[in-house]
Amino acid sequence: MTSDEFFRLVRTWLTIHLPRARRLSPHTIRSYKAALNALLDYLRETQHLELDGITFDGINRSTITGFTTWLLDVKHMEPSSANQRLAAIKSFLSYCAGEDPALVAIWLDVKLVRPVRAVAHAPDGLTxxxxxxxxxxxxxxxxxxxxxxxxxxxxxxxxxxxxxxxxxxxxxxxxxxxxxxxxxxxxxxxxxxxxxxxxxxxxxxxxxxxxxxxxxxxxxxxxxxxxxxxxxxxxxxxxxxxxxxxxxxxxxxxxxxxxxxxxHQLRHARAMQMLRAGVPLPHIKEFLGHANIATTSIYASADSQMVREAIQKAASVTPDLAPIWKGSDDLILRLAGLK
Structure with a gap:
């Protein structure tokens, strides 16, 4: 396939399919456009290709795996951001496969690229x-x-x-x-x-x-x-x-x-405030507009203050244990196994 065919599909995906068929917001489309621009930068930088030399022939599982590694190691991108770029590229190739059956094999090959494992960071909410x-x-x-x-x-x-x-x-x-x-x-x-x-x-x-x-x-x-x-x-x-x-x-x-x-620090602060006030996680999920409650759960796992307060509260109502090491010296030594 020629570069003309590649860029024709890029244009119809960005200007017709995403805004009209999928009705995505301009903000989301900008994110998808950034992913494609990053891929073009990667191909030009690592494979020394000019724009008019970029075709689907150079896109495969190895290429996209290298692309995600480049985002992490060279561009110092966070894993979550690199995964967003990867998802956008997969979405583009899925669209292309629907437009041209000759591209199905490329899409199926790239689908096998696994997202980067992201380390869950505690939300950096303001106090x-x-x-x-x-x-x-x-x-x-x-x-x-x-x-x-x-x-x-x-x-x-x-x-x-x-x-x-x-x-x-x-x-x-x-x-x-x-x-x-x-x-x-x-x-x-x-x-x-x-x-x-x-x-x-x-x-x-x-x-x-x-x-x-x-x-x-x-x-x-x-x-x-x-x-x-x-x-x-x-x-x-x-x-x-x-x-x-x-x-x-x-x-x-x-x-x-x-x-x-x-x-986002204000958003995180509000979520933590609601959690500490006893608002259930499912309600916080709806309030924040999260698609998955697993995203909301990070606030619960991050709030060590709540855990600490719960432990202190439990300790205040737990009766003191009877002392074991009490009695004559001979008895204490026997209990300790020293006699």
């Missing part, structure tokens, strides 16, 4: 004092401070992924006291509705009054930036910048804040 300091860091008497406070508070309270926050529209927000909630669109365009605190609802109302006066368009971006007089959806880089900006200011009062902050 609650750190969360509080980060939420309080923006000056709420300024327009931008109000926006940043609302974003940080909502990410934490809804335990939301960054893209879920960026994809919010005014129609997704309900600030009714005692029944406030937000509807989040997660991975695979799956939606879930999560409750929010009344305090978060009040901040959202203030934000709407300032940033969406009047009757906002239901499908407009809830959080936005202004460029050339036009509203544009905020980017993940915007969120990363504001988080680290306010963390730097808050660190003077709360040394527990790490040097680098990312939004």
């Amino acid at each position: 609650m004092p750190a969360v509080d300091a980060l939420i309080r860091a923006p000056r709420q008497d300024t327009r931008r401070g109000l926006r940043d406070t609302t974003i940080i508070l909502l990410i934490f309270d809804a335990a939301a992924r960054v893209q879920e926050i960026l994809d919010l529209t005014p129609a997704d927000i309900d600030t009714t006291p005692g029944a406030g909630r937000v509807t989040l669109t997660g991975k695979g365009t799956k939606t879930r509705t999560v409750p929010i605190m009344d305090k978060t609802g009040r901040h959202l109302d203030q934000y709407v009054n300032e940033f969406h006066p009047g009757t906002p368009a239901p499908g407009a971006s809830f959080f936005y930036t202004v460029r050339a007089g036009q509203h544009h959806q905020m980017s993940q880089d915007n969120i990363a910048y504001l988080l680290n900006k306010h963390a730097a200011a808050a660190r003077a009062h709360c040394p527990e804040l790490p040097e680098r902050i990312h939004a």
